[in-house]
Amino acid sequence: MAGEKSDAALVAAARSGSDAAFSRLVDRHQQALRQFLRRICPSPAEAEDLAQEAFLAAWQKLASLRQPEHFKTWLHSLAWNKARTLARSAARRRVRDTQWQADRPEISAVAADMNLALQQAMAKLPEGQRAVVALCLGGGWSHGDAAKILEMPLGTVKSHASRGRARLAELLGASDE
Amino acid sequence: MSDDRSDIPAVSLAAYFAEDTVPAYDPAFRVAVMESVARRRFRIEFALRSLFGLVLAIALLLSAPAIARALATNSESVTVLAICLVLTGSIALLATRWIRAGQGLPRLLRF
Numbered sequence: 001m002a003g004e005k006s007d008a009a010l011v012a013a014a015r016s017g018s019d020a021a022f023s024r025l026v027d028r029h030q031q032a033l034r035q036f037l038r039r040i041c042p043s044p045a046e047a048e049d050l051a052q053e054a055f056l057a058a059w060q061k062l063a064s065l066r067q068p069e070h071f072k073t074w075l076h077s078l079a080w081n082k083a084r085t086l087a088r089s090a091a092r093r094r095v096r097d098t099q100w101q102a103d104r105p106e107i108s109a110v111a112a113d114m115n116l117a118l119q120q121a122m123a124k125l126p127e128g129q130r131a132v133v134a135l136c137l138g139g140g141w142s143h144g145d146a147a148k149i150l151e152m153p154l155g156t157v158k159s160h161a162s163r164g165r166a167r168l169a170e171l172l173g174a175s176d177e
Numbered sequence: 178m179s180d181d182r183s184d185i186p187a188v189s190l191a192a193y194f195a196e197d198t199v200p201a202y203d204p205a206f207r208v209a210v211m212e213s214v215a216r217r218r219f220r221i222e223f224a225l226r227s228l229f230g231l232v233l234a235i236a237l238l239l240s241a242p243a244i245a246r247a248l249a250t251n252s253e254s255v256t257v258l259a260i261c262l263v264l265t266g267s268i269a270l271l272a273t274r275w276i277r278a279g280q281g282l283p284r285l286l287r288f
Contacts, residue, residue: 019211026207034199034206048206055210056217114196138194165190174190 011068014059026055029072032139033079039122039134040083050086054079076149080131087127121171125164128152132160133168225273232269240265 005013005024013021033054037047057078058071065074122130131150135141136157141149147157168174240261247254 019214022214023207023211026210027202030203030206030210031199031201038199051206052210052213056213059214060217114193115198118193118196137190169190172190172193174193 006069007071008068011062011065011071015062022059025058025071029075030055032072033075036076036134036139037079037083038119039138040080040127040130042123044119046086050079050082054082057082073145073149076135077151080150083131084127117172121168124171125167128156129160129164129167132157133164136161137165137168225276228276229269229273232272233266236262236265236269 005021007025007028010021010025010028014025030051034047034051037050037054038044041047041050054075058075061078065071067074122133125133128150132146132152135146135149136143143154143157143161146152146161147154150157152160240258244258247258
C-alpha cells in the first residue's frame with residue numbers, strides 16, 4: 001500500500017509510546033505468526049495464547065531490538081522460544097495429549113477436513129522439524145531466515161525441511177515429487 | 178527472502194497449507210493484544226507509583242517526631258524541615274524514574 005510505514009518506522013514510533021504504531025505492527029504480522037504457532041502447537045487455543053504473549057513480550061522488549069527492520073524475524077524468534085519453554089514445562093501434559101492424538105482415527109479417515117489432517121500430521125513431526133516445515137513450507141520463509149529464527153545451523157534447517165516435507169507428504173498421502 | 182526458499186514440490190501438500198485459515202486482518206486479535214499491553218502497562222505503573230508512595234510514607238513516618246518538635250519550637254526549624262521533606266520527596270521521585278528507565282519500556286501512560 002502506498003504511504004505505508006516500514007516496520008522500522010513503526011517500531012520507532014511504538015518505542016516512543018505510540019500504541020497506534022504497535023497495533024499496526026500487530027495487524028501486519030499477526031497472520032504469519034499465528035499460522036506458524038498453529039502449526040507447531042498442540043492446539044489452536046494454545047497457539048492463540050502464545051501469539052498474544054509473543055506480541056506482549058515484543059512490546060516489553062522493543063528497546064532491546066537492535067535491527068527494527070527485522071521486527072518480523074525477531075517476533076517469530078520470541079514466539080519460538082516461548083513455544084519451546086512452554087513445551088518443556090508441560091512435558092507431562094504433552095505425553096497425555098500425544099496419547100490422545102494416537103487414539104484418534106487415522107488421518108485418512110478425516111482426509112476431507114484438510115486443516116484437521118494437517119494439524120494431526122504436523123503433531124507427529126519432531127519439534128524442530130515441525131517448526132522448520134511450518135516456517136518454510138507454511139510461511140514461505142527462506143532456509144536462511146528460518147535458521148535465524150530457530151537459532152539452528154543452516155544445514156540442519158535444510159535437512160529438517162527435506163525430511164519434514166517427505167514425512168508430511170507420507171502422513172497426508174500427498175505426492176512429494 | 179533469499180533464493181534458498183523451500184520449493185513446494187507437491188501441489189496437494191501446498192493445498193493443505195493453503196487451507197489454514199488465519200484472517201489477514203483480525204480486529205479481535207489486535208484488541209486482545211492491546212488489552213494485554215494496557216494491563217501490563219497499568220501493572221508496572223501501579224507498582225512504581227506504589228513504590229514511590231511507600232518510600233514517601235516511610236520518610237514521613239520517620240520524620241514525624243521531628244516535625245512535631247519543629248512545630249512546637251521555632252519557624253527556622255520548620256523551614257529546615259520543609260527543605261528536608263522536599264528533598265526526600267524528590268529523591269523518591271527520582272528513584273522511581275530511574276527504576277522505570279531501567280525497565281526499557283515504551284513510554285508509559287500519564288494518569
